[in-house]
Amino acid sequence: MKNEIPDFLLSKPHLQSSVVTDGASRISFLDKGVGDLSRLIKTTYIQWETAExxxxxxxxxxxxxxxxxxxxxxxxxxxxxxxxxxxxxxxxxxxxxxxxxxxxxxxxxxxxxxxxxxxxxxxxxxxxxxxxxxxxxxxxxxxxxxxxxxxxxxxxxxxxxxxxxxxxxxxxxxxxxxxxxxxxxxxxPFVQIIKALKSLKVPDLFLMILTLSYKYIFIFVQTVEHIHLAKKAKTIQTNAGEERNWVAGRIAYLFRKTSIRCEEVFDGMTARGFTGDVVLYAHRKxxxxxxxxxxxxxxxxxxxxxx
Amino acid sequence: MHIPDGYLGPQTYMPFWAASLVSWSIALKKVKKELSAKEIPYVSMAAAFSFLIMMFNIPIPGGTTGHAVGAGIIAILLGPWTAVIAVSVVLIIQAIVFGDGGITAIGANCFNMGVVMPFVSYWVFKLVGGGAAKGPKPYVAAFLSGYVGLTVAALLTAIEFGIQPLIAQGADGRPLYGPYPLSIAVPAMALEHLFLFSILEGVVTLLLLKYFLKSESSLIYTLRAKEG
Structure with missing residues (x-):
């Protein structure tokens, strides 16, 4: 009787979290990258806690x-x-x-x-x-x-x-x-550093870009983690070449998502009274x-x- | 390529701080003039985007990993002055919050990767691509823009390292800052970038441009500038 089981189910599976090369098992660069991102968030949470x-x-x-x-x-x-x-x-x-x-x-x-x-x-x-x-x-x-x-x-x-x-x-x-x-x-806290930089005459526009970038980094780190987990849940087997293409596609997708989020953020800022003039509150005495x-x-x- | 504190003497990091301050001031004026209020958060988004590009370490034959800087693709997509602000902001956040790159070296790091690299990449893309959106030309231009941009930035960094033993020595002739002379710093940085990291930067720039040309070509600043 002809075997009708698809090839991918017959091939020997390997853990998605590892890439096997010459008998040696190594953590996939994607997992490593996402792991680095998670560590980054953890480090920042520790900083926020110690700052309090x-x-x-x-x-x-x-x-x-x-x-x-x-x-x-x-x-x-x-x-x-x-x-x-x-x-x-x-x-x-x-x-x-x-x-x-x-x-x-x-x-x-x-x-x-x-x-x-x-x-x-x-x-x-x-x-x-x-x-x-x-x-x-x-x-x-x-x-x-x-x-x-x-x-x-x-x-x-x-x-x-x-x-x-x-x-x-x-x-x-x-x-x-x-x-x-x-x-x-x-x-x-990062917000206090920004305020201190303001008193050193750093332009408000630059500080606003700095503050927004800092916040977006955490939003996008979470988005990347979600994309990666969704991909892992759906993928059975992959190779380094496919992973490279996937990374390039996801980075580009992230850029597109970025511009959509940008419009949402601007609408939110406008709703809260942003008129285009960037003014940061001055420090206390x-x-x-x-x-x-x-x-x-x-x-x-x-x-x-x-x- | 992020220079830590201690490797550059004040004779080097002070002028680079000044050069970066001038560049940021011009870039802010240009960004204010070119972008509407609606688009200002977009610069921050580009910075966050560049940060994430730097976090993706891609395996390189030989067992090491490398990451792209993303300054080239941001310059192509958003224009060189926006890239100056976006990449500099990332480098400042990395230095202040994550300890990646020195505080005294922020000026030099931002000048190398945040000013020189976006402009070199942008000019190479314009020169080689000539504004073409079809055929192999834009892809060759994208690869070369990433490749040449990072190589020039790396060479500049190597020169900054290499001149330290010449310009700052103790009474006994011992280098006070970066210890490697030009004869070591330049070949070391040039070889690893010419054969590894710049190729990676070129490939990342090419792959991202390929995606944008295919599905979001209206977002590409360099092509819009040509049409305009």
Whole structure:
């Protein structure tokens, strides 16, 4: 009797969440992308929660925090020795503790990015192929040195003292800058940051576009998740080529959906009195506490600059 | 390609902040003039759209992944000045909220990916495509616009990295910021972009334009500008 079962039901199925290549199972790039989007929402929810806590930084005016961030990232970038960088690292740690942030989750985020962008990217620069000076940690001995084009490969390749000092300095800079940003983000709602930027004379139109974009990102992240789940529920088997085409089609579809949502948003804005003039509400007056805290932070910053 | 804090010295990031501020100010004026109040939320939508394009990491032969920036396709669809605002807003949100890219480096990142890339992509598309909406020309133009736009932005980034050891050294000759000289930074960035990431950007630009030409051609700014 002729087999009338469709081919796709006879073929060996594989999990949709994995792409099997050379016997190795890997998470599909689509699942990974959507997973990244979910993590992004989770991270932002954590930020919103920590920004509502009753801690030292949370109770400060957002203008003080934004100016603190700008001043200190500039200080981090101009200091050329290790001591001020170590002091800044300690100072940020104290501020994070005073703001009742979980130091483990705070440093998990800071160290993860700092390790990749600071340490891993910079480490090869400590080799004597890039840095000059005394080798403190030899890695490979070659039979002879090599020269080609403008490059020189020495007989002994290893890490130099100058190079390692440079890597430590760069890693500390990256870690400190990230810690400062994360401290402010974890203790300040996004709306307050926007208001603080307004007091720094950033144009209202730019701020409105920034605010709307931030909100739309979350709306579209949810839409993408829904599209992906619907596709997973309906698909039995797929391959990387089909997935690429699907992604391109969905991105384009999202753009179209975007323009429809845009019209709805404009209608909503018009219904609430939007006439085309963008005006953001100004900040409240600073309290005595904000002025004192701001002055202390400024004094610390000036002290570090003079160090 | 998002430059973190610590890699660029003040001698580099300050001028790039200034260049980006000037570009944003011109772009805001152009957007205000060209777009009606109804279309202003549209710029934010484009920014959110660009953010999502950057979140889709697509596998590349060799086991790595890469993502498109989307500046080229936004410039083709919405015009280069709108793309300047949209992509810059995404980069600012990524730096401030998600820690992707440095605060001091916002000016340089926005200049590379938010100003240079949309304009290069837009000009390449216009030059190669010549306003054609049919045949292979618009597809070749779309691929090349994404490919060339990202490659030029990557080369600019590499030059910014590579000049650091030349312009900022300690008393002992040690580089104070980015440690890699031009002889390493430029080939490293150029090779990975010429053979991997720029191809991906070109393909994404082509596939998206293909969809829009097929079903939403009236939305394409570059073709409307030609008709106008």
């Amino acid at each position: 806590k009753n801690g030292f930084f949370q109770n400060l005016d957002a203008r003080v925090k934004v100016l603190f961030l700008l001043l200190f990232v500039i200080i981090v970038s101009v200091k050329q020795t290790l001591l001020p960088e170590v002091i800044i690292a300690g100072f940020v740690c104290i501020l994070a503790a005073l703001s009742r942030l979980s130091l483990i989750s705070f440093y998990k985020r800071v160290v993860f990015f700092g390790f990749i962008f600071g340490f891993l990217v910079a480490l090869p620069s400590a080799l004597n192929i890039v840095s000059h000076g005394e080798i403190v940690l030899p890695v490979i001995h070659l039979p002879q040195s090599y020269d080609f084009l403008m490059y020189h490969i020495p007989e002994t390749i290893g890490f130099t003292r100058h190079g390692l000092e440079g890597v430590v300095m760069l890693t500390l800079r990256v870690l400190n800058s990230l810690a400062l940003s994360v401290l402010v983000i974890y203790t300040t 600073m309290t005595k506490k904000d002025v004192i805290a701001g002055s202390i932070l400024l004094v610390v910053g000036v002290g570090l600059l003079m160090l």
